[in-house]
Amino acid sequence: MHKIWAVMRREFLEKVRTRAFIIGTVLFPVLMVGLTVLPILLDRRETEPKRVAVVDGASGDVGMKVTDALAASRREGVNGAARYSMIRVPARDRVENVRDSLIALTGVHQEGVESLDGIVVLTDESVDGGRIPYLGVNVGSMADMRKLESELQTTLRQERLRRAGIDVFIGMKASREVDVVTQKVTAGKLTGESGATSFMLAYIMGLILYMAMLLYGVQVMNSVMEEKTNRIAEVLASSVKPFEMMLGKVLGVGGVGLLQLGIWGTTAMLVTTYRVPLAKLFGASPDALTAMKLPSVRPDLLAVFLIYFVLGFLLYAAAYAAVAAMCNSQQEAQQANTPVTLCIVAGFMAMFSLLNEPSGSLARTLSLIPVTAPFVVPVRYSLAPIPIGELLLSMAVTFAGMLFVVWVAGRIYRVGILMYGKRPKISELWRWVRAS
Amino acid sequence: MYQNAIELDGISKRFAGHTAVRNLSLTVPRGGIYGLLGPNGAGKSTTIRMILSILLPDEGKVTLFGGEPASRDLSERIGYLPEERGLYPRMKVAEQLTFLGEAKGLTRTRARELTAQWLARLGIADWGTKKVQDLSKGMQQKVQFIGALLHEPELLILDEPFSGLDPVNSQVMRDVVVEMARAGRTVLFSTHIMEQAEKMCDRIAIIARGEKVVDGRLADIKSEAGGRHVALSFHRNQEAAARVLGDRALVTRVDDYGASAEAELAAGAASDELLRALMNADVGISRFEVVEPSLQSIFIAKVGVDAATAPAREDMAHA
Numbered sequence: 001m002h003k004i005w006a007v008m009r010r011e012f013l014e015k016v017r018t019r020a021f022i023i024g025t026v027l028f029p030v031l032m033v034g035l036t037v038l039p040i041l042l043d044r045r046e047t048e049p050k051r052v053a054v055v056d057g058a059s060g061d062v063g064m065k066v067t068d069a070l071a072a073s074r075r076e077g078v079n080g081a082a083r084y085s086m087i088r089v090p091a092r093d094r095v096e097n098v099r100d101s102l103i104a105l106t107g108v109h110q111e112g113v114e115s116l117d118g119i120v121v122l123t124d125e126s127v128d129g130g131r132i133p134y135l136g137v138n139v140g141s142m143a144d145m146r147k148l149e150s151e152l153q154t155t156l157r158q159e160r161l162r163r164a165g166i167d168v169f170i171g172m173k174a175s176r177e178v179d180v181v182t183q184k185v186t187a188g189k190l191t192g193e194s195g196a197t198s199f200m201l202a203y204i205m206g207l208i209l210y211m212a213m214l215l216y217g218v219q220v221m222n223s224v225m226e227e228k229t230n231r232i233a234e235v236l237a238s239s240v241k242p243f244e245m246m247l248g249k250v251l252g253v254g255g256v257g258l259l260q261l262g263i264w265g266t267t268a269m270l271v272t273t274y275r276v277p278l279a280k281l282f283g284a285s286p287d288a289l290t291a292m293k294l295p296s297v298r299p300d301l302l303a304v305f306l307i308y309f310v311l312g313f314l315l316y317a318a319a320y321a322a323v324a325a326m327c328n329s330q331q332e333a334q335q336a337n338t339p340v341t342l343c344i345v346a347g348f349m350a351m352f353s354l355l356n357e358p359s360g361s362l363a364r365t366l367s368l369i370p371v372t373a374p375f376v377v378p379v380r381y382s383l384a385p386i387p388i389g390e391l392l393l394s395m396a397v398t399f400a401g402m403l404f405v406v407w408v409a410g411r412i413y414r415v416g417i418l419m420y421g422k423r424p425k426i427s428e429l430w431r432w433v434r435a436s
Numbered sequence: 437m438y439q440n441a442i443e444l445d446g447i448s449k450r451f452a453g454h455t456a457v458r459n460l461s462l463t464v465p466r467g468g469i470y471g472l473l474g475p476n477g478a479g480k481s482t483t484i485r486m487i488l489s490i491l492l493p494d495e496g497k498v499t500l501f502g503g504e505p506a507s508r509d510l511s512e513r514i515g516y517l518p519e520e521r522g523l524y525p526r527m528k529v530a531e532q533l534t535f536l537g538e539a540k541g542l543t544r545t546r547a548r549e550l551t552a553q554w555l556a557r558l559g560i561a562d563w564g565t566k567k568v569q570d571l572s573k574g575m576q577q578k579v580q581f582i583g584a585l586l587h588e589p590e591l592l593i594l595d596e597p598f599s600g601l602d603p604v605n606s607q608v609m610r611d612v613v614v615e616m617a618r619a620g621r622t623v624l625f626s627t628h629i630m631e632q633a634e635k636m637c638d639r640i641a642i643i644a645r646g647e648k649v650v651d652g653r654l655a656d657i658k659s660e661a662g663g664r665h666v667a668l669s670f671h672r673n674q675e676a677a678a679r680v681l682g683d684r685a686l687v688t689r690v691d692d693y694g695a696s697a698e699a700e701l702a703a704g705a706a707s708d709e710l711l712r713a714l715m716n717a718d719v720g721i722s723r724f725e726v727v728e729p730s731l732q733s734i735f736i737a738k739v740g741v742d743a744a745t746a747p748a749r750e751d752m753a754h755a
Contacts, residue, residue, distance in 0.1 A: 002538070002541065003538070003539055003541070006535060006538035006539055006544075007539070010527075010535045014524070014526070014527060018526075226524070227522075227524075230522055230523065230524065230525060231518065231520040231521065231522035232522035232523060232524060233522065234490065234518045234520065234522055235516065235518055235522045235523075235536065235580075235583065236539060237490050238488045238489075238490055238508075238511055238514070238516040238518075239508075239511040239512075239516075239536075239539040239540045239541075240508075240511075240539050241508055418485075418490060418491070
């Protein structure tokens, strides 16, 4: 026990002191803050309204109305700055000519040219058919286009109603859209989460599990590889049992992983909790942020997450340790770890299929496979309740699977760590495992 | 108190393709310095690994400390310097040694104390906070050496301990080894350099191609090999000298080292006959001494020149 502890502490301290760990630990929160604050800053910078021309080839005053409606459009959050600066170009019967001459002025960055950002082409045909051509520099921006569509939608819908001789007020009321407002219920209680936030939570958790297994699993592998290539393994093997070496290493790296995840989690929590003052600090209006709803992590979900994190980590880290023990160089290990990495990727992919049907038979099957359960179960649990019997069975199966993998890995490790030369074939590996 | 530190009873170890050690039996008594000699590839390292339970013998039995079956559980009483040095390159020297001590079961505090003592003793106290990768090869070897004996083991096993060391550092380590032996601990070391073994060992075993050639007290082995050896040096007329030494009526065997040679006198030939013959050949004799056979000549006589080269093997399961 004392020796496992010594191996573990060495691993932990040496890893925590590396530049990679410090940079990784600091960089992630910086990115988090950056991702929260940057859009606000950028949004504030972009207060310059877009110059949009309406080529008005439609009969009546619809062109005027569209121009006015767009000119009245305001940006959210940035003290109500105008979104567009509008000009209307009357173009009855010569729409194409006007449009082409305006295109020549669009997106031109030259001195003396009053450049346009976009052109809306209105004809009677387009007003009736609802297909409005927009030619502009920002057509690639989904957000800009969605905004433009919704502005045009209202104005044109009113215009059509008027043309059809229907009272606009009644018509608008009748054509109001249906919106499903979601709220999540768990075990007979409202959680206060919307559907979108619980999806977000499931997704983020899956991503963390995937990243952590891969990141720290590979760290275990490299660390074992270092001991083997530097021939430290032999010095240690004369004093510590190989299984103790492996376990100490896996637990040490696991500790590093938990510490790093803890630091990241805490920062993420702090940033989101204090995002309003944080936004103020950068001079942005807080309304832009409050729209972002946060998922709350229930303690039972956190427990399930941690249990499966630990089980999954032990399983995969041991597998990576075994891979490293049977290889002779970093390059060789990178090839040989493919089966292990594939299992992790498969587990991660399986999660996506669950997001639609968290209680389907596929989900239930994957929860009982030790290799995929660590990814699948926490995600399922966050989306829909899992019967306690099923949950316990899954934990038991995963635990047994983990013990089995650790046992096999320990056997491979014991022989492999002192073997140099050809990488063993599957049949030889089997002999290593069976050898007493 | 037990009698024998190590007993090997007919141990064998096979790797795919070749047998590294074959039916080897040895007894290393407690206290003193024991030399395990043999050419490269003779099976010295494999034998040592089996003593340490790093490898398990396919056949036979290893017993340590007067009757305990060998196992890793005894590792606290054994110190080991492997042939291939192994240290964490990015770890600081003192922390590394503390860890190695802990791995041998010392408490952290005790390991720290001993690390400081030994670093001072070997004159590298200033290097404690340096990373291992910044040290020279010889310096790393000193660190590894401390790692082997930090926990004050009853049995110290050194695999090729002096290779690659300069004479000064070599001497420092030799002094430590001798001191440990005097304090009643057992030291087993392997080497293929005979002069070293000759100076230090009370007992030796010579192995070649995985089998024991001879073992016992160094003095006994020497007297058994006979006292009719002549050490000689000369400085001219090599050919004439070669002719005299080639005379089978006078000399049965010569180990020619270039400027000097060791000759075994033929049965019935007297040493002064050889001296007269050499003087007549006018070779400029600067040394002529009747001696005990050197370990080198015993080694070559016992092992043979061809056995001194390791047999080719496919499997490089160990170096």
